[in-house]
Amino acid sequence: MTSRERFLAACACTPLDRPPLWVMRQAGRYLPEYRALKAKSSFLEMVRTPALATEVTLQPLRRFPGIDAAILFSDILVIPEALGQSYKFRDNGGIAMEYRLDTRAQIDALAPAAAVPDRLAYVAETLALLKKELAGQKMLLGFGGSPWTLATYMVEGGSSEDFERIKQLFYTDRATFDALLEKITTALIAYFQMQIRAGADAIQIFDSWGGIIAGPDYGAASLKWIRTIIEALPKNFPVILYAKGTSPQLTDQAFTGARVVSVDWTCDIAVVRRILPGNVAVQGNLDPVLLNTTPAIVRHETTRLLDSMRGAHGHIFNLGHGIMPHAKLECMQALIDTVTGWH
Ligand code: CP3
Secondary structure (H helix, E strand, O other): OOHHHHHHHHHOOOOOOOOOEOOOOOOOOOOHHHHHHHHHOOHHHHHHOHHHHHHHHHHHHHHOOOOOEEEOOOOOOHHHHHOOOOEEEOOOOOEEEOOOOOOHHHHHOOOOHHHHHHHOHHHHHHHHHHHHHHOOOOEEEEEEEOHHHHHHHHHHOEOOOOOHHHHHHHHHOHHHHHHHHHHHHHHHHHHHHHHHHHOOOEEEEEEOOHHHOOHHHHHHHHHHHHHHHHHHOOOOOOEEEEEOOOHHHHHHHHOOOOOEEEOOOOOOHHHHHHHOOOOOEEEEEEOHHHHHOOHHHHHHHHHHHHHHOOOOOOEEEEEOOOOOOOOOHHHHHHHHHHHHHOO
């Protein structure tokens, strides 16, 4: 069975001897070969150059052949950028947008959503290169941010501590909030359709800031836009939904049409598996910080998680969030060996 077949089987909740495995590197600069490339080109240059983005995407798979999926090297913030709001990294960590959305006029002045696939054509090129390199053996994951999570960056003007501005907009001017979210949603639909045409086997939607809005408002602020996106994609196409800090809303997430609900490390994934409908797969959820400890601890915690899911169908092994910059290579190896050797 190829990695890709294993992954697709897990998405379809087919019984397997062990779950497929992948990790998101996002905040992690743990690979020396990534840091070496980054010394020569900036992050944005690498994202925008298909040959470089392809190389960076493949780096973890070359070092760790046991990983079952490749995730496109890009960023969720390419969507605000394509709409006319560029971004950069702050020296002391976090994101700074070029400006913040303050007025309705600024929202109306954003580029039309229809322009997005053209502006992000390099992503389609990268996916096509990856598709060829992976030759159907490994799963190829495309991704994007949720409309809500992208709106937080656009309205806050970057990373935020209290998310006051986006919440102010949500509670005081719902019409303007909806206009912005609708624009981002339309852009994401075109973007994901492009990724699927270019060869993505699944799409992961990152609702990284889903957990900062009041529980009863999560539907109107975030989930309804995600549902609209999934409805616009090909029927039954594997969409993985990851919404950090939203355990009370996992059941609602399972009814968006997503085939996989990805959970952070704060929930007991075996309990989540029992609660969610049997035709929706679950992904997760080792605490990423464990990869900064020791191989023995990683082996122990990974085995504990796997044992808790014994006999359950529809599990994709993953971290509860992205790998951290200080993750140790030997801990990553211990994770992979434990999952692939588990029986
Ligand atoms: O695993 C991968 O490399 C896949 C590519 C990927 C990146 N970002 C590359 C990246 C993915 C899937 C993302 C998603 C992303 N980007 C999210 C959603 C996931 C999550 O963390 O919840 C978010 C919120 C972003 C926005 C973003 N980009 C942040 C908050 C940061 C960290 C900024 C900082 O320095 O504090 C980034 C930078 C980023 N994106 C890096 C990578 C590899 C690190 C850049 C570097 O090399 O310094």
